Amino acid sequence: MNQKNNLIVGIIIALVVAASYNVDANPIEFVKGLPNLAIIAEEMTQIDPELFGTAFWSMLETIQMAFIGTIVGVAISLPLSMFAARNLNSKYVYAPVRAILAAIRTFPSILWAILFVIMVGLGPFAGVLAIIMYTVGFVTKLQYEVIETIDADPMDAVNSIGVSKWQLIRYVVLPESAPHLISQLLYMFDYNVRQTSILGLVGAGGIGFYIINYIKFFEYGKAAVFMIVVLIAVLIIDWVSVKIRDKYIIKSQHGMEVTTK
Amino acid sequence: MVITQTTNPSSFSIISTKKIIQMNEVWTSYDSKSYVLKGINLSIDKGTIYSIVGQSGSGKSTLLKLMNGLMTRSKGTIKIDYQTPNMNDKKFKSMMHKIGYIPQSLGLIKNISVLENTLIGALPRLGKIQSLFKMFPEKEIQEAKKILKLVGLLGKEKRKIYMLSGGEKRRVAIARALMQKPTILLADEIVSELDHVTAREIMNLIVDAQKRMNLTAIMVHHDMQLALEYSNRVAVIKAGEKILEIGVEGDKIVDFQTGDLTTQEIMEMYTGESKK
Ligand SMILES: Nc1ncnc2c1ncn2[C@@H]1O[C@H](COP(=O)(O)OP(=O)(O)OP(=O)(O)O)[C@@H](O)[C@H]1O
Numbered sequence: 001m002n003q004k005n006n007l008i009v010g011i012i013i014a015l016v017v018a019a020s021y022n023v024d025a026n027p028i029e030f031v032k033g034l035p036n037l038a039i040i041a042e043e044m045t046q047i048d049p050e051l052f053g054t055a056f057w058s059m060l061e062t063i064q065m066a067f068i069g070t071i072v073g074v075a076i077s078l079p080l081s082m083f084a085a086r087n088l089n090s091k092y093v094y095a096p097v098r099a100i101l102a103a104i105r106t107f108p109s110i111l112w113a114i115l116f117v118i119m120v121g122l123g124p125f126a127g128v129l130a131i132i133m134y135t136v137g138f139v140t141k142l143q144y145e146v147i148e149t150i151d152a153d154p155m156d157a158v159n160s161i162g163v164s165k166w167q168l169i170r171y172v173v174l175p176e177s178a179p180h181l182i183s184q185l186l187y188m189f190d191y192n193v194r195q196t197s198i199l200g201l202v203g204a205g206g207i208g209f210y211i212i213n214y215i216k217f218f219e220y221g222k223a224a225v226f227m228i229v230v231l232i233a234v235l236i237i238d239w240v241s242v243k244i245r246d247k248y249i250i251k252s253q254h255g256m257e258v259t260t261k
Numbered sequence: 262m263v264i265t266q267t268t269n270p271s272s273f274s275i276i277s278t279k280k281i282i283q284m285n286e287v288w289t290s291y292d293s294k295s296y297v298l299k300g301i302n303l304s305i306d307k308g309t310i311y312s313i314v315g316q317s318g319s320g321k322s323t324l325l326k327l328m329n330g331l332m333t334r335s336k337g338t339i340k341i342d343y344q345t346p347n348m349n350d351k352k353f354k355s356m357m358h359k360i361g362y363i364p365q366s367l368g369l370i371k372n373i374s375v376l377e378n379t380l381i382g383a384l385p386r387l388g389k390i391q392s393l394f395k396m397f398p399e400k401e402i403q404e405a406k407k408i409l410k411l412v413g414l415l416g417k418e419k420r421k422i423y424m425l426s427g428g429e430k431r432r433v434a435i436a437r438a439l440m441q442k443p444t445i446l447l448a449d450e451i452v453s454e455l456d457h458v459t460a461r462e463i464m465n466l467i468v469d470a471q472k473r474m475n476l477t478a479i480m481v482h483h484d485m486q487l488a489l490e491y492s493n494r495v496a497v498i499k500a501g502e503k504i505l506e507i508g509v510e511g512d513k514i515v516d517f518q519t520g521d522l523t524t525q526e527i528m529e530m531y532t533g534e535s536k537k
């Protein structure tokens with residue numbers, strides 16, 4: 001048993017070393033590069049306060065893009081997940097739906113953004129579409145996994161009444177999976193704000209456009225302003241979603257809510 | 262699936278009442294390796310209470326699930342009001358609207374209210390649009406409230422299921438089943454974990470509904486005493502076989518039929534059961 005574990009650890013370490021060699025990952029280069037970081041850090045301290053206004057508005061655009069993308073994406077995911085759940089459909093329905101979803105998930109959002117920039121042109125709309133695609137790919141998967149773990153007892157009980165499949169979804173599947181859905185929505189929004197912040201790299205709108213351009217022209221001080229705004233925004237969103245989660249999800253799952261309306 | 266019709270000389274006397282449930286040499290299994298029920302024969306009169314008792318794991322819950330089509334038999338014939346249970350059959354599905362089922366685990370939906378859980382029993386009477394938007398007709402809501410009052414949950418309609426006690430949850434499951442306006446009620450150990458007073462309260466409720474609606478109730482019990490007290494007939498299941506069936510009238514046993522076991526074996530089992 002122990003021998004076997006040692007062997008596995010040994011193999012993993014060997015693989016990491018071999019792969020590092022293949023991709024030229026050299027720790028010495030990293031140490032040599034550290035002084036460069038100091039230069040960037042120093043330049044970053046010379047921030048340009050006049051840019052905070054622009055940064056604020058572009059952050060707002062980023063958040064709006066993420067918001068639309070998340071809501072629309074989740075709205076598409078919800079019905080889609082009903083077709084992908086194995087406990088609600090025959091193989092001929094869920095297998096193709098899952099295959100399409102897997103294909104959607106193979107692209108990171110930045111690739112979707114490039115694709116949509118080609119399709120609809122530069123600007124935030126392409127970014128929104130990319131976020132929608134990414135959200136659909138992931139939330140549908142999360143959601144059908146939740147649906148598949150729904151307690152079989154209420155499903156059986158309601159099925160035994162001879163209700164239609166739509167009634168089963170409306171009265172058992174949705175209420176039983178709703179708390180998870182809210183939690184996924186929050187998580188996805190949080191994640192999408194971060195993602196949208198870099199979509200500007202390929203011209204798909206958002207604050208990333210400024211960051212990449214200032215970095216390109218070595219204006220680290222200006223880029224820093226935008227990065228600080230992203231940091232603050234992400235922290236605020238994180239904090240708010242923790243609050244929402246505490247209030248609506250954790251309590252309702254543990255039955256701590258004692259208000260009787 | 263092959264249906265083998267074994268002409269077993271039934272030990273039941275033919276009387277004029279309608280046999281609403283009939284099982285003939287029914288075998289079933291979960292894993293196709295071993296049988297959970299082995300050659301069950303039974304026949305239930307319309308409008309009576311039929312109880313099933315037996316040790317844990319003997320196959321009681323499985324027997325109930327065969328009656329509403331949640332389980333499929335491997336061999337033998339089952340007729341529920343002259344139809345073979347099959348969830349995919351349209352005709353049987355409309356029959357299921359009238360079979361109230363209270364599973365051992367109750368099967369309530371935790372995150373919605375008592376009233377909404379009760380109204381689920383009315384779903385077969387609702388149109389597509391109505392059920393999509395949860396637009397229950399006022400008539401149904403009044404009916405649900407009436408039933409909730411009957412089961413003693415008045416004033417708790419808006420509570421979520423997780424805010425109820427075990428006994429209250431059971432009452433919700435009963436209310437949901439009654440909301441179906443059932444002709445058959447399948448109740449799986451609905452009073453097993455309750456104190457004697459509450460258990461009798463709930464049993465009286467079922468008896469009351471049975472009299473009012475000419476309901477046929479098939480109930481699984483843990484307690485032989487309670488079964489004898491509240492049934493017309495009691496079947497005893499052991500390791501998937503029906504070993505005994507007792508007919509009761511008032512506090513008299515009027516009919517006593519044994520299966521393959523000897524009287525000695527039955528008495529041992531019976532005394533073991535009544536000690537609980
Ligand atoms: N879903 C299942 N898959 C496989 N085996 C099962 C399943 N459900 C029940 N069984 C087995 O079938 C047998 C009968 O189970 P059943 O639930 O009918 O017993 P029961 O008489 O209702 O017991 P209890 O009094 O404990 O509720 C048991 O041996 C059990 O292990």
Ligand SMILES: [Mg+2]
Pocket residue numbers: 321322323365449
């Ligand atoms: Mg059981």
